[in-house]
Amino acid sequence: MSAPKRFPASLKSATAPQRELLMPQRHLRQATADAARLARPSGTGLDSGAVRERMVARLRAEGKFDEQVLAAMAAVPRHEFVDSALAAQAYEDTALPIGHGQTISKPSVVAHMLGLLMAGGGARQRGSLGRVLEIGTGCGYQAAVIALLARQVTSIERVQGLHDKARLNLQRLALPRAPRLIWGDGRIGHAASGPFDSIIAAAGGEDIPQAWLAQLAPGGRLIAPTAASGRGQVLVVLDHLVEGGASCWVRSEHEAVLFVPLKSGVL
Ligand code: SAH
Numbered sequence: 001m002s003a004p005k006r007f008p009a010s011l012k013s014a015t016a017p018q019r020e021l022l023m024p025q026r027h028l029r030q031a032t033a034d035a036a037r038l039a040r041p042s043g044t045g046l047d048s049g050a051v052r053e054r055m056v057a058r059l060r061a062e063g064k065f066d067e068q069v070l071a072a073m074a075a076v077p078r079h080e081f082v083d084s085a086l087a088a089q090a091y092e093d094t095a096l097p098i099g100h101g102q103t104i105s106k107p108s109v110v111a112h113m114l115g116l117l118m119a120g121g122g123a124r125q126r127g128s129l130g131r132v133l134e135i136g137t138g139c140g141y142q143a144a145v146i147a148l149l150a151r152q153v154t155s156i157e158r159v160q161g162l163h164d165k166a167r168l169n170l171q172r173l174a175l176p177r178a179p180r181l182i183w184g185d186g187r188i189g190h191a192a193s194g195p196f197d198s199i200i201a202a203a204g205g206e207d208i209p210q211a212w213l214a215q216l217a218p219g220g221r222l223i224a225p226t227a228a229s230g231r232g233q234v235l236v237v238l239d240h241l242v243e244g245g246a247s248c249w250v251r252s253e254h255e256a257v258l259f260v261p262l263k264s265g266v267l
Contacts, residue, residue, distance in 0.1 A: 046079040046087055055091040059111055066115035068127070072148035073111060078104075081141040081169050098139040100159050100267075102260055105202060109257070110142050113223050114149065116237055116254070117198045120221030130197025133215065134179075135186030135224075135262070138202060140166030143179040146200070153179035154193040156186035159267045185266055189215045196220060204233045205262035213249055216240045225259040233257055 045051055056074040059065050079090035081104060086096050095103040114129075123129050129150040134143055137157035143166065147153050157163040163183040170179060182190055186201070187209045194215035201212075204225035216222050218240055226236040235254040240247060 046090065047077070049074070051091050052077065055093070055107060058093070059108060062108075064115075065108075065111040066118045068149060069111050069114045069118060069145070072114075072145045073107065075148060076141065076144045076173070078107070078141055080172060081139040081144075098162065099165070100162055102138055102159070102162060104139050104141050105259075110145060113200060113235065114142075114145065116223050116235070117200060117221055118149070120198065120219075120237075120239060122197050122217075122219035123221065125219075126197075130220075131194070131217070132198045132200065133190060133194065133196040133212075134200050134202065135189075135212075136202030136260075137166045137179075137181060138162055140169045140179070140181075142200075142202060143181075144170060144173055144175060147175045147177050147179050150177070150198070152177065152193075154182060154190050154196075155179050156182045156184050156190060158183075158185055158263060158265065161267075183266065185264060187211065187262065187264055191215055199223070201225065201262060202259065203262040204257070204259035208236065208238060213238070213240070216249075218242045218247065225257045228253055231256060233259060 052074050056070045060070055079087040082090050082096050082098065089096060093106055093108050095106045098104050117123060117129055129146060131152045132146050132150045132154070134146060134153065134155040137143055137155040139162065143153055143155040157166060160183050163181060167181055180193060189209070189211040195217035196215055197217050197220045199212050199216055199220070199222040201224035204227070206227045208222070208224055208226055212222055216238070220240045222238040224236055225233050228234040228236070234256050237252045237254060239250045241250055
């Protein structure tokens, strides 16, 4: 969510395989394939559940996050989704660069947005997010968390290099339900996988695309960072209600946020 950060100067002393991975002139698809083969940092303690538990304990102490969401976050190794050189920061409450000028969202923002989705009428009844559409797969971290809270996940990414990276990242995890990853423009949703009980956007647009409303099932909830007049970008929640046989969409605006832009077309 924050402006992309530069890689720290210490990367210059990276080991040979890391240097190879981060060389900007390497074709990204090749680099991501290489990354999958590289050994992850060991002896850093990042592979232990305790470090994730500590991150979740800090979030829990704030007293405002959904317990099911926190449990899912405690199960997903966030350091596996960022470059090795940034892995040590993976359990801080911070956005980190994932390449292509994009970022992995802050853990507290992921927890907050998924909590708002879980609080939707349909999800409360089911105790699950049901069928989910995520727009903006990025590195795949949030898709992995959602997969532990949902019946089915479809996640769309417009940047092919990130879509490929997410596929490799998610393949390494033994998720009970692998997210269905789509390379495409998420502004048109994914009608073939819908309708969806929950829709979540990880990039902020000027408006909520009509296709998302059309693909939101009755009783479903959508959450998306969206431009709001005079307030910059805010989290918008839309509930698809059915009253007297007719659909209506109830909109509420939450706090101001700063997400990367929702863009049209694919790269
Ligand atoms: N959920 C991600 C966060 C990624 S940042 C994670 O856990 O890492 C937001 C992502 O939205 C970026 O990767 C960006 O490329 C993508 N994006 C922006 N506009 C899009 C669009 N129209 N369709 C699909 N993805 C889009």
